[in-house]
Amino acid sequence: MAPRKPPLSDLYADGARFTDFGGWEMPVEFDSIQTEHAAVRESVGIFDVSHMGEITVSGPDATALLQRLTSNDVQALSVGDSQYAMFTDESGTILDDTIVYRLPDEAAERYLFVPNAGHDEEAYDRFVAHRDEWDLDAAVENETDTWAMVAVQGPDAVDAVERVADADVSPFDWGDGTFTQAAGVESWVSRTGYTGEDGFEILCPTDGIEAVWEAFVENQGCTPCGLGARDTLRTEMGYLLSGQDFDPAEEPRNPFEAGVGWTVDLDTEFVGRDALAEIADAGVDEEFVGLMLRERGIARHGHEILAEGETVGHVTSGTMSPTLDEAIALGYVESDLADPGTEVSVAVRGREKRAEIVPTPFID
Amino acid sequence: MFEVPEDRKYMESHEYATTDGDTATVGISDFAQDELGDVVFVELPQTGDEVSQDADFGVVESIKAVSDLYAPVSGTVTAVNEELFDRPELVNEDPYGDGWMLEIDVADEGEFDDLLSADEYREQTE
Numbered sequence: 001m002a003p004r005k006p007p008l009s010d011l012y013a014d015g016a017r018f019t020d021f022g023g024w025e026m027p028v029e030f031d032s033i034q035t036e037h038a039a040v041r042e043s044v045g046i047f048d049v050s051h052m053g054e055i056t057v058s059g060p061d062a063t064a065l066l067q068r069l070t071s072n073d074v075q076a077l078s079v080g081d082s083q084y085a086m087f088t089d090e091s092g093t094i095l096d097d098t099i100v101y102r103l104p105d106e107a108a109e110r111y112l113f114v115p116n117a118g119h120d121e122e123a124y125d126r127f128v129a130h131r132d133e134w135d136l137d138a139a140v141e142n143e144t145d146t147w148a149m150v151a152v153q154g155p156d157a158v159d160a161v162e163r164v165a166d167a168d169v170s171p172f173d174w175g176d177g178t179f180t181q182a183a184g185v186e187s188w189v190s191r192t193g194y195t196g197e198d199g200f201e202i203l204c205p206t207d208g209i210e211a212v213w214e215a216f217v218e219n220q221g222c223t224p225c226g227l228g229a230r231d232t233l234r235t236e237m238g239y240l241l242s243g244q245d246f247d248p249a250e251e252p253r254n255p256f257e258a259g260v261g262w263t264v265d266l267d268t269e270f271v272g273r274d275a276l277a278e279i280a281d282a283g284v285d286e287e288f289v290g291l292m293l294r295e296r297g298i299a300r301h302g303h304e305i306l307a308e309g310e311t312v313g314h315v316t317s318g319t320m321s322p323t324l325d326e327a328i329a330l331g332y333v334e335s336d337l338a339d340p341g342t343e344v345s346v347a348v349r350g351r352e353k354r355a356e357i358v359p360t361p362f363i364d
Numbered sequence: 365m366f367e368v369p370e371d372r373k374y375m376e377s378h379e380y381a382t383t384d385g386d387t388a389t390v391g392i393s394d395f396a397q398d399e400l401g402d403v404v405f406v407e408l409p410q411t412g413d414e415v416s417q418d419a420d421f422g423v424v425e426s427i428k429a430v431s432d433l434y435a436p437v438s439g440t441v442t443a444v445n446e447e448l449f450d451r452p453e454l455v456n457e458d459p460y461g462d463g464w465m466l467e468i469d470v471a472d473e474g475e476f477d478d479l480l481s482a483d484e485y486r487e488q489t490e
Contacts, residue, residue, distance in 0.1 A: 033402055033426075033427045033428065034402045228427060228428050298404070298425050319427055320405060320427055322402075
Protein backbone atom coordinates (compact mmCIF):
# COMPACT_ATOMS: atom_id res chain seq x y z
CA MET A 1 0.00 0.00 0.00
CA ALA A 2 1.40 3.41 -0.94
CA PRO A 3 1.87 5.80 1.97
CA ARG A 4 -0.57 8.67 2.36
CA LYS A 5 0.99 12.06 1.70
CA PRO A 6 0.06 15.28 3.47
CA PRO A 7 -1.17 18.04 1.12
CA LEU A 8 1.89 20.19 1.87
CA SER A 9 4.28 17.44 0.81
CA ASP A 10 5.14 18.89 -2.61
CA LEU A 11 5.74 22.35 -1.19
CA TYR A 12 8.64 21.36 1.03
CA ALA A 13 9.69 18.10 -0.66
CA ASP A 14 13.17 19.37 -1.53
CA GLY A 15 13.88 20.79 1.91
CA ALA A 16 12.96 17.89 4.16
CA ARG A 17 13.78 14.29 4.96
CA PHE A 18 10.82 11.97 5.18
CA THR A 19 9.81 9.00 7.27
CA ASP A 20 6.88 6.63 7.32
CA PHE A 21 4.68 7.30 10.31
CA GLY A 22 1.32 5.64 10.82
CA GLY A 23 1.05 4.94 7.08
CA TRP A 24 1.89 8.55 6.15
CA GLU A 25 5.05 9.84 4.50
CA MET A 26 5.88 12.72 6.85
CA PRO A 27 8.77 15.18 7.19
CA VAL A 28 11.03 14.01 10.02
CA GLU A 29 13.59 16.78 9.76
CA PHE A 30 13.99 20.01 7.79
CA ASP A 31 17.25 21.54 8.99
CA SER A 32 18.25 19.63 12.12
CA ILE A 33 16.25 18.21 14.99
CA GLN A 34 18.28 20.23 17.47
CA THR A 35 17.75 23.60 15.79
CA GLU A 36 14.06 22.86 15.22
CA HIS A 37 13.67 21.80 18.85
CA ALA A 38 15.41 24.97 20.03
CA ALA A 39 13.19 27.15 17.81
CA VAL A 40 10.07 25.78 19.53
CA ARG A 41 11.52 26.16 23.04
CA GLU A 42 12.89 29.66 22.40
CA SER A 43 10.81 31.33 19.66
CA VAL A 44 8.30 29.61 17.34
CA GLY A 45 8.16 26.60 15.02
CA ILE A 46 5.51 25.15 12.72
CA PHE A 47 4.75 21.46 12.21
CA ASP A 48 2.78 19.81 9.44
CA VAL A 49 0.57 17.41 11.40
CA SER A 50 -1.86 16.55 8.62
CA HIS A 51 -1.30 12.86 9.39
CA MET A 52 -3.58 13.29 12.40
CA GLY A 53 -7.13 12.06 11.80
CA GLU A 54 -10.24 14.25 11.79
CA ILE A 55 -13.62 12.76 12.62
CA THR A 56 -16.79 14.75 13.17
CA VAL A 57 -19.80 13.62 15.18
CA SER A 58 -23.00 15.63 14.99
CA GLY A 59 -26.70 15.34 15.68
CA PRO A 60 -29.05 15.05 18.65
CA ASP A 61 -27.15 12.11 20.19
CA ALA A 62 -23.62 13.30 19.36
CA THR A 63 -22.84 14.03 23.01
CA ALA A 64 -24.23 10.68 24.13
CA LEU A 65 -22.18 8.77 21.55
CA LEU A 66 -18.91 10.49 22.47
CA GLN A 67 -19.67 10.13 26.16
CA ARG A 68 -20.00 6.39 25.78
CA LEU A 69 -16.80 5.98 23.76
CA THR A 70 -14.34 8.31 25.50
CA SER A 71 -13.00 8.23 29.05
CA ASN A 72 -13.54 11.88 29.92
CA ASP A 73 -16.74 13.82 30.62
CA VAL A 74 -17.86 15.16 27.24
CA GLN A 75 -20.86 16.88 28.83
CA ALA A 76 -18.47 19.20 30.63
CA LEU A 77 -17.39 20.69 27.29
CA SER A 78 -18.83 24.04 26.41
CA VAL A 79 -18.86 25.27 22.81
CA GLY A 80 -15.33 26.13 21.65
CA ASP A 81 -13.73 24.03 24.37
CA SER A 82 -11.69 20.84 24.07
CA GLN A 83 -10.49 17.99 26.24
CA TYR A 84 -7.92 15.19 26.24
CA ALA A 85 -9.44 11.71 26.45
CA MET A 86 -8.75 8.02 25.94
CA PHE A 87 -10.58 5.45 23.86
CA THR A 88 -10.59 2.25 25.90
CA ASP A 89 -11.87 -1.26 25.25
CA GLU A 90 -14.04 -3.32 27.64
CA SER A 91 -10.99 -4.28 29.70
CA GLY A 92 -9.92 -0.65 30.10
CA THR A 93 -6.95 -0.97 27.72
CA ILE A 94 -6.15 2.23 25.84
CA LEU A 95 -6.83 1.94 22.09
CA ASP A 96 -5.81 5.50 21.25
CA ASP A 97 -5.73 8.96 22.79
CA THR A 98 -7.44 11.99 21.30
CA ILE A 99 -8.47 15.60 21.67
CA VAL A 100 -12.24 16.18 21.48
CA TYR A 101 -13.33 19.65 20.35
CA ARG A 102 -16.87 20.92 20.74
CA LEU A 103 -17.53 22.98 17.64
CA PRO A 104 -19.88 25.92 17.52
CA ASP A 105 -23.00 24.93 15.62
CA GLU A 106 -26.38 26.53 16.06
CA ALA A 107 -28.25 23.70 14.39
CA ALA A 108 -26.94 20.71 16.32
CA GLU A 109 -24.46 19.32 18.79
CA ARG A 110 -21.24 18.95 16.82
CA TYR A 111 -17.84 17.64 17.75
CA LEU A 112 -14.50 17.09 16.08
CA PHE A 113 -12.04 14.62 17.45
CA VAL A 114 -8.48 13.99 16.35
CA PRO A 115 -7.23 10.39 16.51
CA ASN A 116 -3.57 9.59 15.86
CA ALA A 117 -2.06 8.90 12.45
CA GLY A 118 -3.36 5.69 10.98
CA HIS A 119 -6.11 5.33 13.60
CA ASP A 120 -8.81 7.31 11.79
CA GLU A 121 -10.43 4.38 10.02
CA GLU A 122 -10.65 2.15 13.10
CA ALA A 123 -12.03 5.06 15.15
CA TYR A 124 -14.62 5.80 12.48
CA ASP A 125 -15.65 2.13 12.26
CA ARG A 126 -15.91 1.90 16.03
CA PHE A 127 -18.10 4.99 16.29
CA VAL A 128 -20.40 3.85 13.50
CA ALA A 129 -20.72 0.32 14.90
CA HIS A 130 -21.59 1.55 18.41
CA ARG A 131 -23.95 4.22 17.11
CA ASP A 132 -25.88 1.55 15.23
CA GLU A 133 -25.75 -0.93 18.12
CA TRP A 134 -27.06 1.67 20.57
CA ASP A 135 -29.49 3.14 18.02
CA LEU A 136 -28.25 6.70 18.49
CA ASP A 137 -29.08 9.61 16.19
CA ALA A 138 -25.67 10.97 15.20
CA ALA A 139 -23.81 11.48 11.95
CA VAL A 140 -20.20 10.27 11.98
CA GLU A 141 -17.87 11.42 9.20
CA ASN A 142 -14.23 10.54 8.63
CA GLU A 143 -12.93 13.86 7.26
CA THR A 144 -9.22 13.01 7.48
CA ASP A 145 -8.71 13.45 3.73
CA THR A 146 -10.47 16.80 3.57
CA TRP A 147 -8.65 18.49 6.47
CA ALA A 148 -5.04 19.54 6.82
CA MET A 149 -3.49 20.56 10.12
CA VAL A 150 -0.48 22.53 11.30
CA ALA A 151 0.78 23.22 14.82
CA VAL A 152 2.37 26.60 15.56
CA GLN A 153 4.28 26.17 18.81
CA GLY A 154 6.60 28.20 20.99
CA PRO A 155 6.69 31.27 23.23
CA ASP A 156 6.21 33.54 20.19
CA ALA A 157 3.34 31.47 18.73
CA VAL A 158 0.62 33.74 20.08
CA ASP A 159 2.12 36.78 18.30
CA ALA A 160 2.43 34.88 15.03
CA VAL A 161 -1.13 33.54 15.20
CA GLU A 162 -2.48 36.96 16.14
CA ARG A 163 -0.95 38.37 12.96
CA VAL A 164 -2.10 35.56 10.65
CA ALA A 165 -5.60 34.88 12.03
CA ASP A 166 -8.46 37.37 12.17
CA ALA A 167 -9.65 36.31 15.62
CA ASP A 168 -8.10 37.72 18.78
CA VAL A 169 -6.62 34.53 20.21
CA SER A 170 -4.48 36.02 22.98
CA PRO A 171 -7.22 35.74 25.65
CA PHE A 172 -7.74 32.02 24.89
CA ASP A 173 -7.20 29.54 27.69
CA TRP A 174 -5.49 26.25 26.83
CA GLY A 175 -7.96 24.15 24.85
CA ASP A 176 -10.11 27.04 23.61
CA GLY A 177 -10.82 27.16 19.88
CA THR A 178 -12.72 29.15 17.30
CA PHE A 179 -13.51 29.23 13.59
CA THR A 180 -11.76 32.19 12.00
CA GLN A 181 -9.92 33.26 8.85
CA ALA A 182 -6.19 32.44 8.84
CA ALA A 183 -4.32 33.83 5.83
CA GLY A 184 -7.73 34.20 4.20
CA VAL A 185 -8.63 30.54 4.78
CA GLU A 186 -11.56 29.52 6.98
CA SER A 187 -9.87 27.56 9.79
CA TRP A 188 -10.40 26.05 13.21
CA VAL A 189 -7.79 27.56 15.54
CA SER A 190 -7.31 26.13 19.02
CA ARG A 191 -4.80 26.75 21.77
CA THR A 192 -3.51 23.19 21.96
CA GLY A 193 -0.31 21.31 21.19
CA TYR A 194 2.07 18.48 21.96
CA THR A 195 5.29 20.32 22.78
CA GLY A 196 4.78 21.73 26.27
CA GLU A 197 5.09 25.26 24.90
CA ASP A 198 2.33 27.76 24.33
CA GLY A 199 0.89 27.29 20.88
CA PHE A 200 -1.97 26.68 18.52
CA GLU A 201 -3.20 23.99 16.20
CA ILE A 202 -4.85 25.12 12.99
CA LEU A 203 -7.15 22.94 10.91
CA CYS A 204 -8.31 23.98 7.48
CA PRO A 205 -9.42 22.42 4.19
CA THR A 206 -6.54 20.74 2.35
CA ASP A 207 -6.61 23.27 -0.50
CA GLY A 208 -6.04 26.16 1.92
CA ILE A 209 -3.15 24.78 3.95
CA GLU A 210 -0.43 26.03 1.60
CA ALA A 211 -1.48 29.65 2.18
CA VAL A 212 -1.54 29.08 5.93
CA TRP A 213 1.89 27.40 5.96
CA GLU A 214 3.47 30.12 3.83
CA ALA A 215 1.96 32.89 5.95
CA PHE A 216 3.67 31.44 9.02
CA VAL A 217 6.95 30.40 7.40
CA GLU A 218 7.49 33.24 4.91
CA ASN A 219 5.83 36.16 6.68
CA GLN A 220 6.18 35.28 10.36
CA GLY A 221 9.53 33.50 10.25
CA CYS A 222 8.28 30.33 11.91
CA THR A 223 10.85 27.54 11.70
CA PRO A 224 9.57 24.47 9.80
CA CYS A 225 9.83 21.51 12.16
CA GLY A 226 9.58 17.78 11.54
CA LEU A 227 8.38 14.78 13.49
CA GLY A 228 11.89 14.31 14.94
CA ALA A 229 11.66 17.54 16.94
CA ARG A 230 8.02 16.83 17.74
CA ASP A 231 9.18 13.59 19.37
CA THR A 232 12.03 15.13 21.42
CA LEU A 233 9.73 17.96 22.54
CA ARG A 234 6.95 15.64 23.71
CA THR A 235 9.43 13.26 25.36
CA GLU A 236 10.88 16.12 27.42
CA MET A 237 7.32 16.74 28.64
CA GLY A 238 6.62 13.07 29.39
CA TYR A 239 3.69 13.02 26.97
CA LEU A 240 2.51 9.64 25.70
CA LEU A 241 3.00 8.60 22.08
CA SER A 242 0.21 6.37 20.80
CA GLY A 243 1.51 3.12 19.32
CA GLN A 244 4.74 3.38 21.30
CA ASP A 245 4.11 4.26 24.97
CA PHE A 246 0.82 2.41 24.74
CA ASP A 247 -0.56 0.15 22.04
CA PRO A 248 -3.41 -2.34 22.34
CA ALA A 249 -1.29 -5.08 20.73
CA GLU A 250 2.36 -4.31 21.59
CA GLU A 251 2.08 -2.36 24.84
CA PRO A 252 -1.41 -2.86 26.31
CA ARG A 253 -1.89 -0.33 29.13
CA ASN A 254 -4.78 1.16 31.03
CA PRO A 255 -4.95 4.91 31.74
CA PHE A 256 -3.91 4.47 35.38
CA GLU A 257 -0.72 2.64 34.42
CA ALA A 258 -0.02 5.20 31.70
CA GLY A 259 -0.27 8.16 34.08
CA VAL A 260 -3.40 9.59 32.48
CA GLY A 261 -5.93 8.51 35.10
CA TRP A 262 -6.96 12.19 35.24
CA THR A 263 -8.67 11.74 31.86
CA VAL A 264 -10.93 9.02 33.30
CA ASP A 265 -14.26 10.16 34.72
CA LEU A 266 -15.76 7.11 36.43
CA ASP A 267 -19.02 9.00 36.95
CA THR A 268 -19.71 8.72 33.22
CA GLU A 269 -20.77 5.55 31.37
CA PHE A 270 -18.30 4.48 28.69
CA VAL A 271 -16.81 1.32 27.22
CA GLY A 272 -14.17 0.21 29.72
CA ARG A 273 -15.63 2.17 32.63
CA ASP A 274 -16.45 -0.85 34.84
CA ALA A 275 -13.05 -2.45 34.34
CA LEU A 276 -11.34 0.86 35.11
CA ALA A 277 -13.40 1.31 38.28
CA GLU A 278 -12.06 -2.04 39.50
CA ILE A 279 -8.49 -1.11 38.52
CA ALA A 280 -8.86 2.23 40.32
CA ASP A 281 -9.82 0.34 43.49
CA ALA A 282 -7.18 -2.37 43.22
CA GLY A 283 -4.30 -0.15 42.09
CA VAL A 284 -1.81 -0.92 39.33
CA ASP A 285 1.31 -3.11 39.34
CA GLU A 286 3.32 -0.97 36.93
CA GLU A 287 3.51 2.77 36.34
CA PHE A 288 4.73 5.11 33.60
CA VAL A 289 7.79 7.03 34.80
CA GLY A 290 10.59 9.30 33.67
CA LEU A 291 14.20 8.13 33.80
CA MET A 292 17.52 9.90 33.50
CA LEU A 293 20.69 7.99 32.73
CA ARG A 294 23.57 8.66 35.11
CA GLU A 295 26.17 7.08 32.81
CA ARG A 296 27.05 7.71 29.16
CA GLY A 297 24.54 6.08 26.86
CA ILE A 298 21.05 6.56 25.46
CA ALA A 299 18.14 4.39 26.55
CA ARG A 300 15.87 3.48 23.66
CA HIS A 301 12.49 1.85 23.08
CA GLY A 302 12.57 -1.79 24.23
CA HIS A 303 15.56 -1.59 26.57
CA GLU A 304 15.00 -3.38 29.88
CA ILE A 305 14.96 -1.58 33.23
CA LEU A 306 16.66 -3.53 36.03
CA ALA A 307 17.00 -3.34 39.81
CA GLU A 308 19.41 -5.61 41.67
CA GLY A 309 19.88 -7.67 38.54
CA GLU A 310 16.16 -8.37 38.05
CA THR A 311 14.06 -7.02 35.20
CA VAL A 312 11.57 -4.55 36.70
CA GLY A 313 10.30 -2.82 33.58
CA HIS A 314 11.20 -1.50 30.16
CA VAL A 315 11.77 1.70 28.25
CA THR A 316 9.09 2.77 25.76
CA SER A 317 10.65 6.06 24.58
CA GLY A 318 14.18 7.39 24.96
CA THR A 319 16.35 10.04 23.41
CA MET A 320 19.00 12.62 24.07
CA SER A 321 17.19 15.70 25.41
CA PRO A 322 18.24 18.65 23.27
CA THR A 323 17.30 21.08 26.05
CA LEU A 324 19.18 19.29 28.85
CA ASP A 325 21.87 17.55 26.78
CA GLU A 326 21.16 14.48 28.93
CA ALA A 327 19.76 11.06 28.03
CA ILE A 328 16.10 10.88 29.08
CA ALA A 329 13.62 8.05 28.83
CA LEU A 330 10.03 7.07 29.53
CA GLY A 331 8.88 3.62 30.45
CA TYR A 332 7.02 1.34 32.81
CA VAL A 333 8.41 0.02 36.12
CA GLU A 334 6.95 -1.95 38.99
CA SER A 335 4.91 0.42 41.15
CA ASP A 336 7.05 0.04 44.28
CA LEU A 337 10.03 1.33 42.27
CA ALA A 338 8.18 4.23 40.63
CA ASP A 339 9.01 6.95 43.16
CA PRO A 340 11.36 9.72 41.97
CA GLY A 341 14.86 9.20 43.33
CA THR A 342 14.73 5.41 43.00
CA GLU A 343 17.96 4.07 41.52
CA VAL A 344 17.65 1.49 38.76
CA SER A 345 19.64 0.62 35.67
CA VAL A 346 18.84 0.34 31.99
CA ALA A 347 20.31 -2.37 29.77
CA VAL A 348 21.51 -0.26 26.84
CA ARG A 349 22.33 -2.76 24.09
CA GLY A 350 22.94 -5.35 26.79
CA ARG A 351 25.14 -3.19 29.02
CA GLU A 352 23.76 -1.92 32.32
CA LYS A 353 23.84 1.84 32.78
CA ARG A 354 22.91 3.50 36.06
CA ALA A 355 19.66 5.46 35.92
CA GLU A 356 17.30 7.26 38.26
CA ILE A 357 13.53 7.60 38.30
CA VAL A 358 12.71 11.32 37.97
CA PRO A 359 9.51 13.35 37.82
CA THR A 360 8.15 14.46 34.45
CA PRO A 361 8.19 16.88 32.73
CA PHE A 362 11.99 16.64 32.57
CA ILE A 363 12.20 20.40 31.98
CA ASP A 364 10.77 23.37 33.89
CA MET B 365 27.11 17.49 -2.83
CA PHE B 366 28.93 15.53 -0.19
CA GLU B 367 32.65 15.64 0.29
CA VAL B 368 34.52 12.45 -0.61
CA PRO B 369 38.27 13.13 -0.15
CA GLU B 370 40.60 11.20 -2.44
CA ASP B 371 43.20 10.44 0.25
CA ARG B 372 41.19 7.65 1.88
CA LYS B 373 39.08 4.59 1.15
CA TYR B 374 35.52 3.79 2.11
CA MET B 375 33.17 1.04 3.20
CA GLU B 376 29.67 0.49 1.84
CA SER B 377 28.56 1.09 5.43
CA HIS B 378 30.09 4.61 5.17
CA GLU B 379 33.22 4.36 7.35
CA TYR B 380 36.48 5.69 5.92
CA ALA B 381 40.16 4.89 6.52
CA THR B 382 43.13 7.00 5.48
CA THR B 383 45.68 5.06 3.49
CA ASP B 384 48.95 6.98 3.85
CA GLY B 385 51.22 4.82 6.00
CA ASP B 386 51.01 2.17 8.70
CA THR B 387 48.40 4.03 10.74
CA ALA B 388 44.87 4.52 9.41
CA THR B 389 42.58 7.24 10.71
CA VAL B 390 38.98 5.98 10.83
CA GLY B 391 35.69 7.86 10.91
CA ILE B 392 32.40 8.15 9.04
CA SER B 393 31.81 9.97 5.76
CA ASP B 394 30.20 13.32 5.16
CA PHE B 395 27.26 11.51 3.54
CA ALA B 396 26.84 9.32 6.66
CA GLN B 397 26.87 12.21 9.12
CA ASP B 398 24.26 14.00 7.02
CA GLU B 399 22.04 10.91 6.87
CA LEU B 400 22.24 10.45 10.63
CA GLY B 401 21.51 14.05 11.52
CA ASP B 402 22.62 15.55 14.84
CA VAL B 403 25.09 13.10 16.36
CA VAL B 404 24.58 13.01 20.13
CA PHE B 405 26.52 9.96 21.30
CA VAL B 406 29.56 7.94 20.26
CA GLU B 407 30.79 4.69 21.82
CA LEU B 408 34.34 3.69 20.86
CA PRO B 409 36.85 1.00 21.86
CA GLN B 410 39.89 1.74 24.02
CA THR B 411 43.49 2.24 23.02
CA GLY B 412 45.14 -1.17 22.73
CA ASP B 413 41.95 -2.97 21.67
CA GLU B 414 42.06 -5.09 18.53
CA VAL B 415 39.57 -4.48 15.74
CA SER B 416 38.83 -6.74 12.76
CA GLN B 417 37.87 -5.72 9.27
CA ASP B 418 34.05 -5.72 8.84
CA ALA B 419 33.43 -6.33 12.57
CA ASP B 420 31.65 -3.69 14.63
CA PHE B 421 33.90 -1.56 16.83
CA GLY B 422 31.44 0.96 18.26
CA VAL B 423 28.18 2.84 17.93
CA VAL B 424 27.17 6.27 16.72
CA GLU B 425 23.79 7.65 17.70
CA SER B 426 21.91 10.64 16.42
CA ILE B 427 18.66 11.75 18.00
CA LYS B 428 16.69 9.60 15.59
CA ALA B 429 18.99 6.68 14.76
CA VAL B 430 21.45 4.19 16.23
CA SER B 431 24.16 2.84 13.91
CA ASP B 432 26.89 0.28 14.45
CA LEU B 433 30.36 1.24 13.29
CA TYR B 434 32.38 -1.28 11.25
CA ALA B 435 36.16 -1.43 11.04
CA PRO B 436 37.52 -0.76 7.54
CA VAL B 437 40.76 -2.60 8.37
CA SER B 438 42.07 -4.94 11.06
CA GLY B 439 44.64 -3.83 13.61
CA THR B 440 45.37 -2.37 17.02
CA VAL B 441 43.73 0.84 18.19
CA THR B 442 46.51 3.34 18.87
CA ALA B 443 44.36 6.43 19.54
CA VAL B 444 40.72 7.22 20.29
CA ASN B 445 39.16 10.64 19.76
CA GLU B 446 37.90 11.18 23.30
CA GLU B 447 36.91 14.74 22.37
CA LEU B 448 33.82 13.14 20.78
CA PHE B 449 32.53 12.01 24.19
CA ASP B 450 31.92 15.64 25.12
CA ARG B 451 31.44 17.03 21.63
CA PRO B 452 29.83 14.35 19.43
CA GLU B 453 28.66 17.15 17.12
CA LEU B 454 32.22 17.25 15.74
CA VAL B 455 31.22 14.21 13.66
CA ASN B 456 28.68 16.44 11.89
CA GLU B 457 30.84 19.52 11.71
CA ASP B 458 34.08 17.97 10.47
CA PRO B 459 33.74 14.24 9.73
CA TYR B 460 37.14 13.96 7.98
CA GLY B 461 38.99 16.22 10.45
CA ASP B 462 38.14 16.87 14.10
CA GLY B 463 35.34 14.29 13.90
CA TRP B 464 37.74 11.36 13.40
CA MET B 465 37.13 8.35 15.65
CA LEU B 466 40.11 5.96 15.79
CA GLU B 467 43.67 5.51 14.72
CA ILE B 468 44.49 1.92 13.87
CA ASP B 469 47.91 0.35 13.50
CA VAL B 470 47.10 -1.55 10.31
CA ALA B 471 47.84 -5.27 10.51
CA ASP B 472 47.59 -6.02 6.80
CA GLU B 473 47.75 -3.25 4.21
CA GLY B 474 46.35 -5.71 1.68
CA GLU B 475 42.97 -5.17 3.31
CA PHE B 476 42.79 -1.70 1.74
CA ASP B 477 42.13 -3.51 -1.55
CA ASP B 478 38.75 -4.61 -0.15
CA LEU B 479 37.61 -1.01 0.31
CA LEU B 480 35.94 1.36 -2.13
CA SER B 481 37.91 4.14 -3.81
CA ALA B 482 36.61 7.69 -3.52
CA ASP B 483 35.09 7.39 -7.00
CA GLU B 484 33.42 4.08 -6.23
CA TYR B 485 32.04 5.40 -2.95
CA ARG B 486 30.80 8.60 -4.58
CA GLU B 487 28.89 6.48 -7.09
CA GLN B 488 27.27 4.53 -4.27
CA THR B 489 25.97 7.68 -2.60
CA GLU B 490 24.60 9.33 -5.73
